[in-house]
Amino acid sequence: MKPILKTYAYLKKDTLLLVQRKKYLYLFILLPLIIATLFLFALNPKEYNINVGICDFDQTETSQNAFNNLNGFNPIVLEDLNCVEEMQQQIKQGKLDIGLEIGEGFSQNLQDLKQSKLIVYYDNTDIAFSNLISWKIDQSLQPFKRQVIDNLNQELNSKVKSIRNGVDLAIEFTNFSSTLQNKIQETDNDLKSLEEMNTEFLTNPIWTDKRPVYQEDLKKDAGIIYIFPILAIFIILMLASTSIIYDKNTGFITRVKASSSPILYILAKLIFFTSLVAIQFLIVLILFMINGAKYALPPIAILQLILFVGIINTALGLIIGLIANNEGIAVLFSLMISFPLMLISGIFFPIQALPKIIQWISTILPLHYQINATKQALLFGQQISNSWVYLAIILFITTYYLIRKN
Amino acid sequence: MKFFKTLIKKYKPLTTSNVGFSYSNQEILHDISISIKPGEIVSIIGKSGCGKSTFLKIIAGIISTSHQGKIKIFGKSKILNKNKIGFAPQEIAMIPDLSILDNIKIFSLNSGITESKGIKNAKKLMEMLKLEEDLSKLPSQLSGGQQVRLNIILSILHSPEIIILDEPFNGLDFLNRRLLWHFLETLRKQGKSIVLTSHLLTETQEHVSRLIIIKKGKVFFSGNLEKLKTKLKINYIYEIRFAHLSKSNLDEIKKYCTYKDVKILDRYEKYLMFGINIERQKSYLIKLLQKLNLNFNEISFREPNLDETFLKA
Numbered sequence: 001m002k003p004i005l006k007t008y009a010y011l012k013k014d015t016l017l018l019v020q021r022k023k024y025l026y027l028f029i030l031l032p033l034i035i036a037t038l039f040l041f042a043l044n045p046k047e048y049n050i051n052v053g054i055c056d057f058d059q060t061e062t063s064q065n066a067f068n069n070l071n072g073f074n075p076i077v078l079e080d081l082n083c084v085e086e087m088q089q090q091i092k093q094g095k096l097d098i099g100l101e102i103g104e105g106f107s108q109n110l111q112d113l114k115q116s117k118l119i120v121y122y123d124n125t126d127i128a129f130s131n132l133i134s135w136k137i138d139q140s141l142q143p144f145k146r147q148v149i150d151n152l153n154q155e156l157n158s159k160v161k162s163i164r165n166g167v168d169l170a171i172e173f174t175n176f177s178s179t180l181q182n183k184i185q186e187t188d189n190d191l192k193s194l195e196e197m198n199t200e201f202l203t204n205p206i207w208t209d210k211r212p213v214y215q216e217d218l219k220k221d222a223g224i225i226y227i228f229p230i231l232a233i234f235i236i237l238m239l240a241s242t243s244i245i246y247d248k249n250t251g252f253i254t255r256v257k258a259s260s261s262p263i264l265y266i267l268a269k270l271i272f273f274t275s276l277v278a279i280q281f282l283i284v285l286i287l288f289m290i291n292g293a294k295y296a297l298p299p300i301a302i303l304q305l306i307l308f309v310g311i312i313n314t315a316l317g318l319i320i321g322l323i324a325n326n327e328g329i330a331v332l333f334s335l336m337i338s339f340p341l342m343l344i345s346g347i348f349f350p351i352q353a354l355p356k357i358i359q360w361i362s363t364i365l366p367l368h369y370q371i372n373a374t375k376q377a378l379l380f381g382q383q384i385s386n387s388w389v390y391l392a393i394i395l396f397i398t399t400y401y402l403i404r405k406n
Numbered sequence: 407m408k409f410f411k412t413l414i415k416k417y418k419p420l421t422t423s424n425v426g427f428s429y430s431n432q433e434i435l436h437d438i439s440i441s442i443k444p445g446e447i448v449s450i451i452g453k454s455g456c457g458k459s460t461f462l463k464i465i466a467g468i469i470s471t472s473h474q475g476k477i478k479i480f481g482k483s484k485i486l487n488k489n490k491i492g493f494a495p496q497e498i499a500m501i502p503d504l505s506i507l508d509n510i511k512i513f514s515l516n517s518g519i520t521e522s523k524g525i526k527n528a529k530k531l532m533e534m535l536k537l538e539e540d541l542s543k544l545p546s547q548l549s550g551g552q553q554v555r556l557n558i559i560l561s562i563l564h565s566p567e568i569i570i571l572d573e574p575f576n577g578l579d580f581l582n583r584r585l586l587w588h589f590l591e592t593l594r595k596q597g598k599s600i601v602l603t604s605h606l607l608t609e610t611q612e613h614v615s616r617l618i619i620i621k622k623g624k625v626f627f628s629g630n631l632e633k634l635k636t637k638l639k640i641n642y643i644y645e646i647r648f649a650h651l652s653k654s655n656l657d658e659i660k661k662y663c664t665y666k667d668v669k670i671l672d673r674y675e676k677y678l679m680f681g682i683n684i685e686r687q688k689s690y691l692i693k694l695l696q697k698l699n700l701n702f703n704e705i706s707f708r709e710p711n712l713d714e715t716f717l718k719a
Contacts, residue, residue, distance in 0.1 A: 251499025255561075258466045258493040259517050261485075404471045 023329050034340050050136075050352050051076055053096040053121075055083035062107035066118065066206070067100060069144040072136075075100075084121075088213045091123055097352050098122045098133055099213075110148055110206075113155065113193075117207045124212030125222035125375060129350035137208050145206055159190050166190075214379075221293040224378060226347040228284045229370035232277050232309045234338045240273050240317025241330035248321075253403065262403040266396060269318060274310025281306055285378075296381025305377045308388045309370050315395035316366070322402040341367040366391075417481030419444055419490070419568050419599040420465065425475035427460055434460050436623045438475070442568070447590060447600040449610045451716065452620035458603040459496060461620065462572050465601070466493035479568065489518050492566035494558045496573040500545050507541035509560060517564035524563045531559045534589050550577045555586070562593075569593060571602040575609070587613050607712035617712070631712055639667060639683035640715055644691065645705035648676040655698050662694050681710065 019025060052073045056063050067075045076096065080086040087099035099121035109116040118141075122133050166187040170180055212218070247253045256265045281302075289295070317334065324330035344354060344362040351359055362368050373384040420442040427435040434457045442448055450458045463469045465477055467484055479487035500509045507525070514524020532538060535555045545553055554577045562569055569590075575583050583606070590600055591613065604610050610617070611631045619627040619634070627634055635641055659678070663670055668691065669681035682688055688707060695702060 250501055251495055251497050252501060254468055254493075254495050254497075254499050255513060255516055257468045257470065258491065258495075258561075259488055259564075401471075 023325065030336060034336065050074065050097040051095070053078050053087040053090055053099040055087055055099065055101045057083075057104045058102050058106040060107040062110060063102045065147075066102060066106070066141070066144055069147075070100075070137075070140045071143070072140060088121055091121055091213045097129070098137075110151075113152060115207050117209055120208050120210045121213050122210060124214050125218055125225065125379060126346060126350070127222060127226065128346050128348060129352055130212070132350045132353060133210070137210070141206060141208070148206065159193065163187050163190050218379060220291075221288065221295065221379060222375070224284055224288045224293065224295070225371055225374040226345060227288075228281055228374055229309060229367055230338075230342050230345065230347070231280055231284065233313050233341060233367055233370070234334075235280065236273050236277060236310070236313035237317045237320060237334035237338050238331060239276070240269065240314045241321035241324060241334050242327045243269070244318050244321030245324060245327050245330050248406070249326075253406065257403070262400055266318065266399050266403070270311055270314050270396075273314035273317070274307060277310035277313070278306045281309075295378045298377070298381045298383070301377040301381065301383045304384050304386070305373050308373055308384065308392075311392045312366050312370070312388060312395065315392065315399055318399045319395065319402060322399065322406055338367075341365055345371055417478070418442065419480060420601070421478045421481075422465065423476045423478075425461065425464060425473060425477065427457070427464060427469065427473040434623055435464075435473075435620075438620070438623075438625055440618060440625065440628065442599045442601060444567075444599055445594055445597045446615045447594050447602070447613060448616045448618060449614040450601065450603045450618045450620060451605075451607060451610070451712075452626075456620045457623050458620055459572050462493070462570050462601065462603060466491055466570050468493070468495075489564060490567045491570060492517075492562035492564065492568070493570045494561035494572065494574060496576065498545075498553050498557045500553075500557065500560055502544065502546050505542050505544060506539065506548075506556065509545065509556075510541070510563065513560045514563050519564045527563050527565060528559055531562065532556075534592065535559065536585060551579060551582045554578055555582070558586070567598060569598055569600045571600065573603055573605070575604050575606055583609060607716050611712040619716070631715065634712075634715055635710065638681075638715055640669065640671075640681035640710050642682040642685060642688065642707060643671070643710045644680040644682055644688055644707050646678050646680070646695075646702045647705055648678070649701035651676050651678075651700065655700060658698055659694070662691070666690065677705075681715075 050073050052067070052070060052075050054067050054075050054077045056067070056077060067073075067077075078087055084099070084101055087096065087101070090096040091099055101119035101121070103117060103119070106116045106118075118137075120133070120137050122130050124130050166183045169183050170187075244253075247256075253262075253265070256262060285295070316337070320333045320337070321330050324333055341362075343349065344351060344358055344365070345367050346362075351362055354362070369388065373388075376382045376384050418441045420440075422441070423439045425435060425438040426433070438461060440448075450461065452458050460469065464473050465484070467488060477484045479490050484491070501512065504512070510524055510528045511521040514521050514528075517524070519527075535558070537552055537555045537559070539548060539552065545556060548556060554574070558571065558574055561571075571590075574586060578586060587609070590602075594600060594615075602614075616628065616630060617634060618625060627637060629637075660670065662668070663680070666687060667683065668687055670678060671681045672679035680691065682691075
């Protein structure tokens with residue numbers, strides 16, 4: 001009986017503590033809820049709303065049918081003279097998800113029972129999306145392809161019927177040599193057309209040629225634009241939040257507040273953790289470069305990027321640490337922020353496949369901007385926008401306020 | 407430089423005016439106005455939860471938001487003169503995973519002095535507080551009492567003019583408490599102003615220049631023990647143990663005490679402690695007890711210590 005009572009006591013204590021520590025309880029419930037929901041959305045996308053730019057050089061009913069039949073896509077027809085260039089530009093700017101070029105003669109080829117080609121332009125640095133698009137386009141074209149194959153079957157039946165008639169006539173009018181000769185000539189032509197028919201056309205009447213808008217080998221190099229911000233957010237949130245809790249528990253913050261301004265303390269934390277981010281960045285960069293990746297490395301853009309990622313993540317970590325009561329809560333909080341951010345960052349699941357609301361949430365979260373900033377700086381050697389500084393100032397003031405209030 | 411030193415001397419080291427603080431709609435402190443002179447040891451006393459530590463934290467800048475009133479350090483805002491204060495919190499505040507030496511270095515820099523100066527000062531203070539330990543040790547390798555002393559040392563590495571100590575005697579045995587009092591006495595002689603809180607009232611009365619009693623968030627009293635006795639009208643303590651004390655007899659005694667302004671300071675079973683203002687009240691009290699046919703033994707009749715006087719406050 002005593003062991004049961006004791007075990008019951010220990011169980012009761014942990015249950016009471018879980019209920020008592022509300023933050024643990026909320027996180028305990030919220031974390032699986034958020035992550036499982038995101039996974040479910042990502043794995044079973046219900047609605048696609050992919051903006052596809054169309055350059056229709058064929059301008060026929062068949063070509064219009066081709067893009068109107070793209071199930072789950074939102075076709076936007078571009079009528080610019082430099083349509084393809086404009087489309088590629090818009091993909092790079094993120095205004096279009098993909099582009100579709102329907103070449104001249106698309107429908108004529110189909111009529112002539114020749115394979116027709118669609119050129120698909122996509123952002124090959126958007127890893128998860130570029131993987132999705134390869135099967136998505138083909139899958140979406142299936143109904144249209146089916147229709148083309150049905151037409152082909154009808155055409156074949158009619159040709160075979162015509163040959164049968166010709167052959168029948170040849171048997172019937174063997175005496176009239178001139179008529180027989182003409183008919184045999186027709187039959188010969190039909191047979192030639194059947195012979196010339198590309199067998200591949202039977203299985204794949206429309207061939208989609210997928211063309212990346214950036215250099216082909218950029219996809220491998222693009223890995224860093226996800227790996228670095230994700231690593232930084234994961235590690236820095238945990239380290240910064242637990243470090244401030246350590247300082248709270250050991251009374252260090254008390255001494256800081258007693259002898260100097262918390263501003264210096266926050267600045268020191270920002271410098272320290274941003275330095276860690278810089279080291280992380282170098283490690284990841286060197287690994288990728290050893291693996292053959294090539295990056296534009298403009299010093300100012302790289303410095304901006306490290307400051308951006310370092311300062312924002314550190315400030316977020318400090319805020320978590322100031323809100324959380326202990327290291328356990330801080331780690332859970334950090335997980336709750338970084339893990340869902342990872343899921344909707346576009347590395348594992350295409351953002352375009354997520355519901356609109358989650359797409360919107362992903363665009364207001366810092367990781368989205370950190371990934372874009374890394375992309376801009378490393379892949380294209382461009383300086384990043386300094387608008388993050390405003391967010392950094394807001395986070396700094398919040399941290400300062402929380403330390404004073406703590 | 408001399409001009410500034412003279413100017414500083416004009417101002418009291420610490421002045422607070424109308425300091426108030428509320429937490430969760432509950433008023434903790436209300437209109438606390440005090441001033442501390444140079445070379446003065448002031449003890450702030452009061453019941454647990456009366457706001458003593460909160461007041462010290464406000465002075466030290468730990469609670470820096472949402473308090474009312476002004477705090478001046480040598481006539482200037484405390485933000486501008488933070489380096490003149492050394493605050494030792496009640497809880498041990500040091501970095502447990504770093505050596506004592508590293509702690510000294512970090513807290514020296516935190517106090518705005520160089521590492522070498524901090525180490526030099528620390529060694530001097532450690533010698534005074536008989537804490538001559540290997541500096542490469544971790545704080546956790548020290549005993550509880552040694553940690554308390556190191557906690558104080560780390561707070562005053564920069565030789566501040568004002569030293570604020572929140573319950574500095576917690577966790578110290580009698581010998582170490584004596585040692586710490588002597589240490590504070592030495593600092594006082596050097597002209598430092600010391601403000602502390604302590605629950606060891608009888609020990610405190612021997613060493614402090616002034617007592618400040620906080621009651622219900624307000625300054626109830628400020629002065630020395632004699633002044634407090636006069637204010638509370640307790641100049642003698644009379645302790646009695648009864649052979650038997652019925653409830654009706656006790657009620658009679660209580661009634662008498664209320665009427666004659668005699669305070670029952672403590673009661674446990676058949677024991678009673680009275681706080682008496684003038685000596686002849688004792689004989690009146692005895693007459694009452696005889697009238698009630700009570701059999702009792704007199705334990706003591708003496709001057710009260712601060713603990714007993716505080717019972718009345």
